Structures are given as structure tokens and as C-alpha cells.
Amino acid sequence: MAEIILNVDVRDGVGTGGARAARRAGMVPGVLYGGDKAPVAISVDEKAFRKSLYTGKLLGHLVTLKYGEETQPVIARDVQFDPVSDRPLHFDLMRVDENQTVKIEIPVHFINEDQCQAFRQGGSLEVVRHAVEVKVPANHIPEDLIVDLSGHKLGDTIRWSDLKVPSDVEPTIEGRDFVIASIKSSSAAKAADQIEAEEAEAAAEVPATEQSDEG
Structure with a gap:
């Protein structure tokens, strides 16, 4: 009880x-x-x-x-x-009733962000669902739904099937493996990549310009 x-x-x-x-x-x-x-x-x-x-x-x-x-x-x-x-x-x-199946929203918690290489590469977590409505026996309601980020990479999409939940916990959304979150490149990381690419392109053009001047 x-x-x-x-x-x-x-x-x-x-x-x-x-x-x-x-x-x-x-x-x-x-x-x-x-x-x-x-x-x-x-x-x-x-x-x-x-x-x-x-x-x-x-x-x-x-x-x-x-x-x-x-x-x-x-x-x-x-x-x-x-x-x-x-x-x-x-x-x-x-x-x-204790054994009654109920519909209830369970919060989603993300763990091990510090062990996810994507965030060291400038990635950011974009959460689509902070909670998920599930069907579950009233006496077996989980406190939260855990997403372990340690094994994920930049560009990964995290779906319901990626969560480890008890067999008697089912989402009320049926017929599709819906998105929980995704790991995307942050705007700052994208800007840094663009600057780096532009600098590399400019550096590659310098020898050709100098050669033209000598001719």
C-alpha cells in the first residue's frame, strides 16, 4: 500500500x-x-x-x-x-482501485549528460516532451521516465522505444514511436563551424592569388 x-x-x-x-x-x-x-x-x-x-x-x-x-x-x-x-x-x-489501470502523466528526466560526447562537441538537448501520458496499474506508477544520454551522439533522435520502462507501462499515444527529444548542434557551434570553414576557404585561396601576382 x-x-x-x-x-x-x-x-x-x-x-x-x-x-x-x-x-x-x-x-x-x-x-x-x-x-x-x-x-x-x-x-x-x-x-x-x-x-x-x-x-x-x-x-x-x-x-x-x-x-x-x-x-x-x-x-x-x-x-x-x-x-x-x-x-x-x-x-x-x-x-x-489499487490494481486499476489509470492514465497519468509521468515526467521525463535526462541523466548522464556529462557522459555524452555530443555536448562536448557543442550539441544541445532539444526536449519535445517533458512528460508522457501513460496507462499503468495504479499501484505501479513510476516516479519518472529516465533517458540515459551517455550513449547518444550528435544528431540522435530519442524516441519512446529508447526509454527503459516496465512492461506494464504503456503510452497513450499508439501506433507510432514518438519523439521525446533530440540532440542538435547549437547555434554557437554552428556559427563557429561556419567561421572555421570560411577561414579555411580564405586560406586556400591565398596561394592562388599570390601566384597570379607573380605571373
């Missing part, structure tokens, strides 16, 4: 007024939805919520919701933050 437990209260007040009242009481308002049940307005202690949030194992992961003596698995689908204070303002929880 999930490592994180969210102890929630059911909110009587809904809408903007109810959410503000919850925040004034030191709570983070939220909503529980999904399954064959109606949405329920809930709230959770802000300090406990922040602690769970900053572990990195709350958003997009299977966690346990606890209300009194009742527990159920849920997935935290969204958290809204104050743009100035970064305070959590609202969250969404989705009811799930």
Missing part, C-alpha cells in the same frame, strides 16, 4: 467561500472524485499536506486517504499553488 496517508475532513461549505474558510482554519481545501460516487468536498491540514507534498511522492502517486476509520486508495491528480507565496491552495484526489 502507499507510503503516504492523508487524513482528511469533509467540508460542509463548498465554492469559493467554503475554500477560503478552510484556508483561514489552516487547512487546504480539495475535492475527491471518481469511481461511481459523487464528488466530495474535503480538506486536509496544511502542514501535514506540505510535508507529504515535498516528499515528491504525493502528486501523481497512489496514496491512502483516511477519513475517520475509513481508508481508500486515491491518486493526487492536481495541486494549485499561490503564484506569489507558493502556498498550496487546492488539490484534487481521484478514487481508484
Whole structure:
């Protein structure tokens, strides 16, 4: 079962007024939805919520919701933050079964850039997808999708098939091996190559000019 437990209260007040009242009481308002049940307005202690949030194992992961003596698995689908204070303002929880297949976005992380020769040659990483939506059992959601850059070369295109993912993780994009990122020559590297080529061309023309003058 999930490592994180969210102890929630059911909110009587809904809408903007109810959410503000919850925040004034030191709570983070939220909503529980999904399954064959109606949405329920809930709230959770802000300090406990922040602690769970900053572990990195709350958003997009299977966690346990606890209300009194009742527990159920849920997935935290969204958290809204104050743009100035970064305070959590609202969250969404989705009811799930542990073995249920869910659709969820997983972030893509790139590792071993320092071991990739392409970047020492002036290459740059152009990321097409920072996250990929996948279908996966709720109790087996990966924290991230890893791209190992150590074996890639300048000009390489990194596709879904290049990622090492568990067999039960499938992309929702079907029928094509879509692009995750590519390694391209940077504009600075291209400019340096062009200058070098022009200098080489100019140097090659000098002897022919001198020979013409002597004649």
C-alpha cells in the first residue's frame, strides 16, 4: 500500500467561500472524485499536506486517504499553488482501485549528460516532451521516465522505444514511436563551424592569388 496517508475532513461549505474558510482554519481545501460516487468536498491540514507534498511522492502517486476509520486508495491528480507565496491552495484526489489501470502523466528526466560526447562537441538537448501520458496499474506508477544520454551522439533522435520502462507501462499515444527529444548542434557551434570553414576557404585561396601576382 502507499507510503503516504492523508487524513482528511469533509467540508460542509463548498465554492469559493467554503475554500477560503478552510484556508483561514489552516487547512487546504480539495475535492475527491471518481469511481461511481459523487464528488466530495474535503480538506486536509496544511502542514501535514506540505510535508507529504515535498516528499515528491504525493502528486501523481497512489496514496491512502483516511477519513475517520475509513481508508481508500486515491491518486493526487492536481495541486494549485499561490503564484506569489507558493502556498498550496487546492488539490484534487481521484478514487481508484489499487490494481486499476489509470492514465497519468509521468515526467521525463535526462541523466548522464556529462557522459555524452555530443555536448562536448557543442550539441544541445532539444526536449519535445517533458512528460508522457501513460496507462499503468495504479499501484505501479513510476516516479519518472529516465533517458540515459551517455550513449547518444550528435544528431540522435530519442524516441519512446529508447526509454527503459516496465512492461506494464504503456503510452497513450499508439501506433507510432514518438519523439521525446533530440540532440542538435547549437547555434554557437554552428556559427563557429561556419567561421572555421570560411577561414579555411580564405586560406586556400591565398596561394592562388599570390601566384597570379607573380605571373
